[in-house]
Amino acid sequence: MHSTRRRMLLATTAAATLALGACGGGSDENGGGDGEAGDGGGDITLSVATFNEFGYEDLLTEYEEQNPGVTVEHIKADTADNARAALRNSLGADSGAADVEAIEVDWVTEFQQYPDKFVDLSSEEVEGRWLDWKTEAVTLEDGMLLGYGTDIGPEAVCYRADLFEQAGMPTDREEVAELLEGDWDTYFEVGQQFVDETGIPWYDSAGALWQGMINQVEQPYETPEGEIIALDNPEVRELYDQVLAASVDDGLSAGLGQWSADWASAFQGEEFATMLCPAWMMGVIEGNAEGVEGWDVANVFPGGGGNWGGSYLTVPAQGDHVEEATKLAAWLTAPEQQIKAFEAKGTFPSQQGALDSDTLAESSNAFFNDAPTGQIFAERAEAVTVTPFKGPRYFEINTAMADAITRVDVDKTDDPDSSWDKFAAAVEELR
Amino acid sequence: MTVTTPTPAPAPAPAPAPVADRPGRRGGGTGRWGRWDHRVSPYLYIAPFFLLFFVTGLFPLVYTGWVAVHDWDQIMGQGEFVGAENFVSVLTSDDFWRALVNTVSIFVLSSVPQVLAALAIAGLLDHHLRAATFWRMGVLLPYVVAPVAVALIFSNLFADRFGLINALLDTVGMEPVRWHSDRLASHVAIATMVNFRWTGYNALILLAAMQAIPRDLYEAAAIDGASSLRRFVSITVPLLRPTMIFVIITSTIGGLQIFDEPKMYDQFGRGGADGQWQTLTLYLYELGWTRADFGRASAVAVLLFLLIVVIGVVNFVISRRIASEESR
Incomplete structure (x- = not known):
């Protein structure tokens, strides 16, 4: 009798665990309600889906106060990838999307393939609100505006002043900017001097440099006519050879894959001296390099300007309150509101009006030696001149390219030529 | 394991005993209904599982096969039939x-x-x-x-x-x-x-x-x-x-x-x-x-x-x- 009871207990435990395990997966894909009509006449509920930190919490409360009868529900995804998957599912099923959906600049091209699923947001009211290149990226050929710009990621160079000093190089951010002023060759030449002097790699990862380089090419992988030119475009191959020669042959790269555990740990040591640095990267550096002194940021970027990341607000056409949702999206992305979001979570504004504001100009960052980051990144944003054409296959081709670079720079399983062949095979498969 | 059977198990009969000849095992249900109940109800008891399985298991399984022979975009849905x-x-x-x-x-x-x-x-x-x-x-x-x-x-x-x-x-x-x-x-x-x-x-x-x-x-x-x-x-x-x-x-x-x-x-x-x-x-x-x-x-x-x-x-x-x- 005793042993039967024990056995039953065991079975129950096993069953309970199974049930627990089953609860663990799934169930977080729901994009959110479709904004059903509230209880009172004319009362509506709008839902806004964002990811990571947009800094919208207080703004949404403010909007509710200004607009009686409107309730705003905020759905926050933990990562951008989850938000993308949820939105894709909702679009495929034609239901479940929030009234206002945030999208990342990297997925803009893929969602441009489905203009019918979104509301055209173009209007006179918002014309000229954003930096030109920010708007261009979401404007379709027929003039449809897919999304309202929120933040951007203008790139500067972050550096370790203490390591620069070791190498006998200038440490002041103005002088460093002057030293690095020029094209990628200049950046590599200075890096070579640094490495010869200290033996410490110049930058963290060749893949990160590639992001900076390829975003300065007008038509990197595809033509607007829909032809894939990644393999025939001499510029792509030249940049590829250039970045790998500098990274591996000259040993300028620390060979760390960005976002890997090794990469995050490396901030605690003296593993590299500079990083290409979009505005939002400052928070990442500060988090990983906690306790390390010497980080600073220079108002310069190899080859001119560069942008990495940033988001938009879109209005899916499936919603019940499309007009109200458009109004909310327009309000959230107005310069006044974006400044508040920037103050809350550091999302760097893409709006011309916000970039010129005093609040932005006066903001500084204590971790980066009190650098006037607002002013520096506003200038870096102005320096962005090229809007690369990113076709529907951009994401996949660039991923294949990032893999190719990682194989040589991080994994060291291939040389540049054999890795290129694998990249070529991956691209051929997409044609 | 069989359910308790009070009636003694029939000795190995020389002739194959037709199923209908078996005496009603339960006191309550006799005759046609009882036999039907006896034969069908076990299946009814396990039916919920199989119904659920058909909806959440078998249907997706078969449907996956259907999707596999089509050109099918995640968002745009079903395209042309492309065979293998x-x-x-x-x-x-x-x-x-x-x-x-x-x-x-x-x-x-x-x-x-x-x-x-x-x-x-x-x-x-x-x-x-x-x-x-x-x-x-x-x-x-x-x-x-x-x-x-x-x-x-x-x-x-x-x-x-x-x-x-x-x-x-x-x-x-x-x-x-x-x-x-x-x-x-x-x-x-x-x-x-x-x-x-x-x-x-x-x-x-x-x-x-x-x-x-x-x-x-x-x-x-x-x-x-x-x-x-x-x-x-x-x-x-x-x-x-x-x-x-x-x-x-x-x-x-x-x-x-x-x-x-x-x-x-x-x-x-x-x-x-x-x-x-x-x-x-x-x-x-x-x-x-x-x-x-x-x-x-x-x-x-x-x-x-x-x-x-x-x-x-x-x-x-x-x-x-x-x-x-x-x-x-």
């Missing part, structure tokens, strides 16, 4: 075969040690221990930990440059292992995560079966002078046969569908820059959700299903043969 084109393009792609090799390699590296270790742990837990429940719950702990948390811990252990394991190897003067760049090393690392999670779970299932083995068998063997190892090999293992088959088949299915661990093994979740640890499910995910090509993703799903069936059958046959030989 998706299958051909998957089967001629190097990525598929590489993913297949990775999957099988990780499966072998995880399932085999896992079942053996589970058997050993269950054998130990079967002894009279103080605070038995504590130890039994203890082996289940890794299973309760969320896979994401496991991946976080292990990614720090298996980091190429600043990982704990490589640091330890370094202190004893050994070369660091390139856990992410090297294909086999990455498989070992992922198999370790899988084993960490599932060994205790399988051990508990085997333990439950062990406790059902009559104790007098052991006592008799002990009196005959069999050592405890001998008792384990000659009594425990053969009598665990049905449970072993269950454990092996579930771990086969789980092993071939492995997703969480390789997905979270690096920061990108695509199975490495050279696909070193891209498993079939990761490949399926990439086709379906990165390239939005549900047609080809479904083709991979169908192939994976067939593979699991084949390996499952082989497994079943082998483990049955082994177990029946041992019991002889």
Whole structure:
């Protein structure tokens, strides 16, 4: 009798665990309600889906106060990838999307393939609100505006002043900017001097440099006519050879894959001296390099300007309150509101009006030696001149390219030529 | 086991007794209704499961086959009928075969040690221990930990440059292992995560079966002078046969569908820059959700299903043969 009871207990435990395990997966894909009509006449509920930190919490409360009868529900995804998957599912099923959906600049091209699923947001009211290149990226050929710009990621160079000093190089951010002023060759030449002097790699990862380089090419992988030119475009191959020669042959790269555990740990040591640095990267550096002194940021970027990341607000056409949702999206992305979001979570504004504001100009960052980051990144944003054409296959081709670079720079399983062949095979498969 | 039958079992009748001739077994229902009730109601009782299975299991299964023979975009939905084109393009792609090799390699590296270790742990837990429940719950702990948390811990252990394991190897003067760049090393690392999670779970299932083995068998063997190892090999293992088959088949299915661990093994979740640890499910995910090509993703799903069936059958046959030989 005793042993039967024990056995039953065991079975129950096993069953309970199974049930627990089953609860663990799934169930977080729901994009959110479709904004059903509230209880009172004319009362509506709008839902806004964002990811990571947009800094919208207080703004949404403010909007509710200004607009009686409107309730705003905020759905926050933990990562951008989850938000993308949820939105894709909702679009495929034609239901479940929030009234206002945030999208990342990297997925803009893929969602441009489905203009019918979104509301055209173009209007006179918002014309000229954003930096030109920010708007261009979401404007379709027929003039449809897919999304309202929120933040951007203008790139500067972050550096370790203490390591620069070791190498006998200038440490002041103005002088460093002057030293690095020029094209990628200049950046590599200075890096070579640094490495010869200290033996410490110049930058963290060749893949990160590639992001900076390829975003300065007008038509990197595809033509607007829909032809894939990644393999025939001499510029792509030249940049590829250039970045790998500098990274591996000259040993300028620390060979760390960005976002890997090794990469995050490396901030605690003296593993590299500079990083290409979009505005939002400052928070990442500060988090990983906690306790390390010497980080600073220079108002310069190899080859001119560069942008990495940033988001938009879109209005899916499936919603019940499309007009109200458009109004909310327009309000959230107005310069006044974006400044508040920037103050809350550091999302760097893409709006011309916000970039010129005093609040932005006066903001500084204590971790980066009190650098006037607002002013520096506003200038870096102005320096962005090229809007690369990113076709529907951009994401996949660039991923294949990032893999190719990682194989040589991080994994060291291939040389540049054999890795290129694998990249070529991956691209051929997409044609 | 049959339900209690008060009527004496009919002696082996020379003539085949027609089913309808059997007397009503229950006092309440007699005649036609009773017979109908008796014959149909067991099926009605298990029907909810099968209804649920049809809706949530069989329908998606068949529908996946339907999607696999079409051009199917994730967002735009069904396109043209393309026949076997998706299958051909998957089967001629190097990525598929590489993913297949990775999957099988990780499966072998995880399932085999896992079942053996589970058997050993269950054998130990079967002894009279103080605070038995504590130890039994203890082996289940890794299973309760969320896979994401496991991946976080292990990614720090298996980091190429600043990982704990490589640091330890370094202190004893050994070369660091390139856990992410090297294909086999990455498989070992992922198999370790899988084993960490599932060994205790399988051990508990085997333990439950062990406790059902009559104790007098052991006592008799002990009196005959069999050592405890001998008792384990000659009594425990053969009598665990049905449970072993269950454990092996579930771990086969789980092993071939492995997703969480390789997905979270690096920061990108695509199975490495050279696909070193891209498993079939990761490949399926990439086709379906990165390239939005549900047609080809479904083709991979169908192939994976067939593979699991084949390996499952082989497994079943082998483990049955082994177990029946041992019991002889």
